[in-house]
Amino acid sequence: MVTGGKTWLHCLTTLLLGTMPMVCLAVTEETDTAQTMKDYYLSTVTVTATRTPKTLDSTPVVTRVVTAEDIRKADATNIRDVLLAELPGVEFSYAMNQQLTMSMQGLGGMAVLILVDGERLAGETLDNTDYLRLNMADVERIEIVKGAASALYGSNAVGAVVNIITKSSCNPMDVGMNTRWGSRYGEQRHGGKLGIQKGKVTSLLNVQYDKQNPYHVFNLGDTAGFPVYGNRQWNVKEKLMLHTPSGGQLTARGGYYFHERRSFDDRQRDRARDFSGGLRYTRTVGDEGALELSYTADRYDKSDYYPLTDKDYLDYKNVQHGARGLLRLGLADSLTLTLGGDAMSDFLMTYQFAEGGTHSQLTADAFVQADWLPHPLWDIVAGVRTDWLSHYGSVLTPKLAVLFRTGCWRLRAGYAHGFRAPTLKEMYMDFNMANIFNIYGGGEALKAEKSHSYTLSGEYVKNNFSLTVTGLYNAIRDEITTLWDRSLDGGRGAMRYTNIPGTRLASVEVTGAARFDTGFSGKVSYAFFREFPLPGAVNTADTRPHALTAQVDYKRSWKPGQLTVVLNGRYLSEARFYTLAGSDYESFEPMTSPSYTLWKLLIMQTFGKRVTMTLGVDNLWDYRPRTYLYNSPYTLGRSFSLGLSIDIL
Amino acid sequence: MLRRFLPVVILLLCACDSIYDEREAEPLTDGHHFRNIDASRYTHWVYVNLQKGDTTSVSVSNDLPPEDWDIAFHRYDIKTRSGAGMETPYLSLDELKQAVDEGTFVRPAADDWVRDVEDSIAVDMSHMMDGYLVYAPSHRNPALSHWVNVDMRSMPPLYTMSEQVYLVLLADSSCVAIRFTGFTNPNAYGAKGYVSFDVEGVSW
Numbered sequence: 001m002v003t004g005g006k007t008w009l010h011c012l013t014t015l016l017l018g019t020m021p022m023v024c025l026a027v028t029e030e031t032d033t034a035q036t037m038k039d040y041y042l043s044t045v046t047v048t049a050t051r052t053p054k055t056l057d058s059t060p061v062v063t064r065v066v067t068a069e070d071i072r073k074a075d076a077t078n079i080r081d082v083l084l085a086e087l088p089g090v091e092f093s094y095a096m097n098q099q100l101t102m103s104m105q106g107l108g109g110m111a112v113l114i115l116v117d118g119e120r121l122a123g124e125t126l127d128n129t130d131y132l133r134l135n136m137a138d139v140e141r142i143e144i145v146k147g148a149a150s151a152l153y154g155s156n157a158v159g160a161v162v163n164i165i166t167k168s169s170c171n172p173m174d175v176g177m178n179t180r181w182g183s184r185y186g187e188q189r190h191g192g193k194l195g196i197q198k199g200k201v202t203s204l205l206n207v208q209y210d211k212q213n214p215y216h217v218f219n220l221g222d223t224a225g226f227p228v229y230g231n232r233q234w235n236v237k238e239k240l241m242l243h244t245p246s247g248g249q250l251t252a253r254g255g256y257y258f259h260e261r262r263s264f265d266d267r268q269r270d271r272a273r274d275f276s277g278g279l280r281y282t283r284t285v286g287d288e289g290a291l292e293l294s295y296t297a298d299r300y301d302k303s304d305y306y307p308l309t310d311k312d313y314l315d316y317k318n319v320q321h322g323a324r325g326l327l328r329l330g331l332a333d334s335l336t337l338t339l340g341g342d343a344m345s346d347f348l349m350t351y352q353f354a355e356g357g358t359h360s361q362l363t364a365d366a367f368v369q370a371d372w373l374p375h376p377l378w379d380i381v382a383g384v385r386t387d388w389l390s391h392y393g394s395v396l397t398p399k400l401a402v403l404f405r406t407g408c409w410r411l412r413a414g415y416a417h418g419f420r421a422p423t424l425k426e427m428y429m430d431f432n433m434a435n436i437f438n439i440y441g442g443g444e445a446l447k448a449e450k451s452h453s454y455t456l457s458g459e460y461v462k463n464n465f466s467l468t469v470t471g472l473y474n475a476i477r478d479e480i481t482t483l484w485d486r487s488l489d490g491g492r493g494a495m496r497y498t499n500i501p502g503t504r505l506a507s508v509e510v511t512g513a514a515r516f517d518t519g520f521s522g523k524v525s526y527a528f529f530r531e532f533p534l535p536g537a538v539n540t541a542d543t544r545p546h547a548l549t550a551q552v553d554y555k556r557s558w559k560p561g562q563l564t565v566v567l568n569g570r571y572l573s574e575a576r577f578y579t580l581a582g583s584d585y586e587s588f589e590p591m592t593s594p595s596y597t598l599w600k601l602l603i604m605q606t607f608g609k610r611v612t613m614t615l616g617v618d619n620l621w622d623y624r625p626r627t628y629l630y631n632s633p634y635t636l637g638r639s640f641s642l643g644l645s646i647d648i649l
Numbered sequence: 650m651l652r653r654f655l656p657v658v659i660l661l662l663c664a665c666d667s668i669y670d671e672r673e674a675e676p677l678t679d680g681h682h683f684r685n686i687d688a689s690r691y692t693h694w695v696y697v698n699l700q701k702g703d704t705t706s707v708s709v710s711n712d713l714p715p716e717d718w719d720i721a722f723h724r725y726d727i728k729t730r731s732g733a734g735m736e737t738p739y740l741s742l743d744e745l746k747q748a749v750d751e752g753t754f755v756r757p758a759a760d761d762w763v764r765d766v767e768d769s770i771a772v773d774m775s776h777m778m779d780g781y782l783v784y785a786p787s788h789r790n791p792a793l794s795h796w797v798n799v800d801m802r803s804m805p806p807l808y809t810m811s812e813q814v815y816l817v818l819l820a821d822s823s824c825v826a827i828r829f830t831g832f833t834n835p836n837a838y839g840a841k842g843y844v845s846f847d848v849e850g851v852s853w
Contacts, residue, residue: 096804096805097804097805224800224802226802226803226807227807265808265809265810267810267831267833268833268835268839273665273668275665299665301665301669303669304835304838304839306835308830309835311670311835312668312669312670313669313670313672313835313836313838313839314666314669315838315839317666351838356838432840434689434774434805434840434841434842435689435690435691435774435842436691436774436775436777437774437775492775493775
């Protein structure tokens with residue numbers, strides 16, 4: 001068991017053990033030639049920060065890219081596994097009723113906008129996306145832009161945008177299957193893919209099933225365990241692309257997701273389903289311009305299933321239909337203009353409205369962005385967007401980002417305004433909380449959360465090395481939360497969504513990466529976080545002040561095929577913060593989350609070009625929390641996994 | 650293609666409702682199965698007449714029971730008119746019936762019954778976040794009130810329902826066997842504090 005001050009020691013020891021072979025085997029001759037860090041920065045294209053394809057080297061906004069190879073090395077099933085492996089400031093916790101919630105350097109799930117191929121997702125639980133829905137089977141890369149981005153993406157881009165880009169191309173015939181079994185928790189993951197490219201048509205079908213059984217965790221010295229829910233997911237996605245005679249590309253996509261959660265008492269299971277579809281047409285305009293037209297539909301349901309009676313009752317339905325037009329024009333060699341607009345309808349039926357009622361709203365927006373290169377060393381991107389929401393009104397959000405490049409150095413600075421409009425749930429909730437108290441929406445008096453975020457970044461990339469230092473300051477005001485209101489329910493009191501003044505969050509992230517011809521590569525990210533509460537307030541952000549992720553991997557080709565050994569881990573320091581002390585919802589008490597470190601070792605061996613076997617050891621140091629808090633890792637100790645992947649065609 | 654595709658997507662999204670079951674107002678009882686008795690209010694006892702199959706809700710603060718009743722529910726608290734009940738080792742009504750028929754389970758002696766006792770019940774949960782609840786004095790049967798175990802170590806609490814069959818002594822000295830089948834109401838979005846059970850008369 002790893003506790004207290006030993007956490008750092010284990011973290012350092014693991015890192016040293018992981019890097020020792022790097023030194024010893026650096027002289028090995030039979031190795032792969034790795035892409036250098038410089039090549040990586042020059043060849044990796046991102047679209048999220050400016051909605052314009054730009055390389056990592058040339059984008060004016062700091063962007064973190066998680067590649068398909070990174071996802072493979074994390075042995076990730078869903079977005080949670082990837083973010084935990086890649087971003088030091090990210091933590092997933094269990095909120096009320098063991099619902100999964102994310103925090104990213106002091107920001108909650110609602111302040112981080114998660115997109116798939118640039119499209120929003122319907123549905124939320126306790127202000128968080130269904131992260132289990134976001135499986136990694138068909139993902140090409142994930143782009144993470146920290147700081148506000150509402151000038152391009154509108155509501156919810158208060159603190160960061162995570163854009164999951166799915167695969168768009170394949171071999172003429174791409175057929176494969178994979179399976180993974182875990183030694184604890186009954187973990188299983190099975191999947192298959194079918195890709196066909198013929199003439200101007202490409203079809204990609206991906207199916208994945210994953211599950212985990214319910215289990216108990218026990219606090220130290222306690223014999224009565226807490227049950228942890230089990231779950232199972234089905235994910236089916238189809239993407240069909242057609243190159244039109246006019247030179248454009250038409251992409252149709254459809255998806256189905258099924259989730260079921262159960263405990264040991266199997267009288268009732270929580271289910272969720274998602275049905276999604278979309279059409280996108282893109283074509284080039286002139287030499288550097290592009291036109292994009294898209295329609296997307298997404299429906300997320302939640303239901304209660306009763307196995308004894310085989311009844312499945314719908315109690316939540318969120319349906320979104322959206323349309324977008326985007327035009328990018330190269331006006332001159334040094335100026336690119338991006339114009340766009342969206343329209344969306346948002347329908348919500350939930351048991352948390354009075355008598356399971358419904359509410360809906362319309363939103364529309366228009367945005368313009370100029371990308372100006374006044375000098376070969378400078379790139380300036382400025383944009384402004386106006387959003388209109390039928391139940392709220394209008395919001396104007398500007399942004400400015402500047403890149404200065406010289407030699408191996410890149411300096412970036414940016415300001416962006418972000419907002420999060422109150423959701424239909426936050427406005428119209430009318431929910432009896434188990435006959436204990438009621439929770440009411442704040443109505444149309446609720447104001448949007450707003451953020452002013454400032455970023456400053458320095459990046460040094462030379463040959464096999466890169467080092468990035470990024471500072472982020474985010475001032476958030478009119479934060480939306482629930483507060484106790486004694487005047488409600490005839491003086492008995494009730495909860496109500498309302499605005500509170502907000503807070504100020506600051507973080508510094510340092511990421512160093514290296515790649516060697518010897519087959520070794522490594523990456524370390526350290527994040528420092530601090531909350532600066534407004535005068536008279538206390539720090540309530542439970543984000544750890546120090547966090548670190550690290551990965552060392554080694555690739556070597558030998559007779560059977562390629563061997564890859566990956567060691568990755570994370571360290572989270574102790575967090576001290578304040579939490580509500582009583583039902584007056586005004587007094588606070590201090591709370592502490594203990595530090596911990598978790599490490600994973602993966603050994604991947606390919607046999608020929610088609611078969612890959614993966615052996616994993618998770619929680620290498622056999623860590624178990626003394627007390628399982630809401631933000632503890634719900635691990636029972638070291639576990640093993642075995643995976644097999646076969647590319648049939 | 651757009652004109653063909655859009656209506657299909659919209660139709661599919663709307664058609665998804667048909668995969669779910671409709672919530673239907675169920676009758677309270679058919680004589681043997683009681684469904685979704687609303688005992689969710691902390692401030693009220695719900696008195697049930699097993700013979701007539703009706704219920705009466707009465708405020709805890711002004712607790713005047715109806716004339717004819719057999720068993721009463723307050724969330725997961727239970728009291729009886731006769732003042733006696735007990736838990737059996739059997740897990741189904743059929744198992745109990747078989748044991749009675751075979752003579753392996755005989756009518757409990759007077760001392761075997763667990764008597765209702767003067768106790769207290771929670772009537773105001775609004776101070777839960779302050780670490781205390783408001784209680785009111787009331788009768789309660791300790792054996793029958795075990796039908797749901799509420800583990801308050803986490804929020805929301807963890808609920809575990811007993812699989813056992815319970816015996817209730819009625820006012821006329823006859824006995825009924827009860828096996829609880831649910832504490833949530835599927836027709837009210839899974840709200841807790843609703844009682845469902847199967848009941849059978851037992852005679853020796």
